[in-house]
Amino acid sequence: MALSAVLLTVTAGCSSIPFATGSLSHGRAVSCPAAAVVDVGTIAVPAGPIGGYCQPELVNAAHIINAGRDAGVGVHTQAVGVMTAMGESGLVNLDYGDAAGADSRGLFQQRDNGAWGSLADRMNPYTAATNFFDALMKVPGWVSLTPTQAAHAVQVNADPDYYTSYWTSARTVVTALTPG
Template sequence: MAERGRPRRGCLAGLALAVVVFAVTVVAVVLALRVFTATDSGTGRCTAPLEDETLGLAPDQADNAALMGAVALRRELPARAVTIAIATAMQESRLRNIDYGDRDSVGLFQQRPSQGWGTVEEIMDPVYSTNAFYDVLVTVEGWESAEVTDAAQDVQRSAFPDAYAQHESRGRAFASSLTGYSTGALVCRLDPAADGGGSAAGALDTVSDRLARDFVDIGLQRAEDHLLVDATTLPAGLDDAPARRGWALAQWAVATAEATGVSVVATDGQAWVRDDGAEAGWAPVGDSDLPESVARALQQAGPGAVVIA
């Protein structure tokens, strides 16, 4: 009888282990879905709509997507380039600037020094790596009309050439907002800024530095408690619509707000207010709780103006 008992105990132990592994796997999948879909109404996530669905990113991912949008605008590349870049980086690094990967791959796009992409230090600079990606993308014949996964593969030469397609919808949703074609669309729901408010001088310093990094040369005026940014100083790209460029810059400011600490972004009569937390969204300036100076600055500014506070 004892000999028969041992296998039974082993089976029970194996079953218990399998249950534990399954439970851990379910928890991991749920957490991953919360990070990468981010469609609920809590704080700590950014969303953008596409047709009948809403796609999400964690704030640090949205921050990197915003850089890709800014670099494309500065280079006068169409929204399609941003879609391809975001989808590629989602597959390669989950849109995070990681310092590890397969063999010597590093960075947002998992570019390899051994394949001529640059040094590790260069590739770990997200501005450099994004420009390097676009440098190759624009040499691909017919990339503007190619399937996203085909264009990405022509740049990346991945061992999994079809994997990029799964991220196309998320790429399109955020690219449309970050290039200003979708207006009042990209929303981040965040906890209050750590310093108690994005109007602090430190936050304005940070966002000014980020504007210079991502857009290089852009017109702005600094007041005591806000920045007035002239989005019409951005390259016009495919058209000369000031409001579109204003929305592109405003939604960039929202996507980067977790890192910069800003609390208010306003353009085209609409405002996003960080302190609204889980209820944050774009609303008419008259319905938003804005500092008087911000509302006045926006009212007096011309088309394409963005107020950041």
């Protein structure tokens, strides 16, 4: 576990970010390395920090925002997608599973059960987010659910309120990255 935390810290490209169970510990001071702006579709992604995340994670958030926009969902629901990925992976595209399943992969820790596509699909941030939004829009009454209820309806996390603590950071990230 200690080696994983070190590797995740290095992979994230940020300093002063403690990892708890593979996710960014939000609400802590973050120092991001200087980096040129990266364009992800129409989104210009700065070095950060934004909402406690640095550019590598913000690039993944931009892919989620683009997938949500292309799926026809609004900024609120795009933030639900970002919140979910924050809770599942700290916005890091993980190539290993979690306690729920050794076959879980990617930003959303989607399982190899046929519902989320191939391993390549689950490891592609845009495709994984598209699959998340497609599943969400099939949930009856999804538009009236709270953000954590919506995330839980798709992810079926053991704790239905698990994602609540990520909502503020997700809204901050989506607001900062949303063009226009």
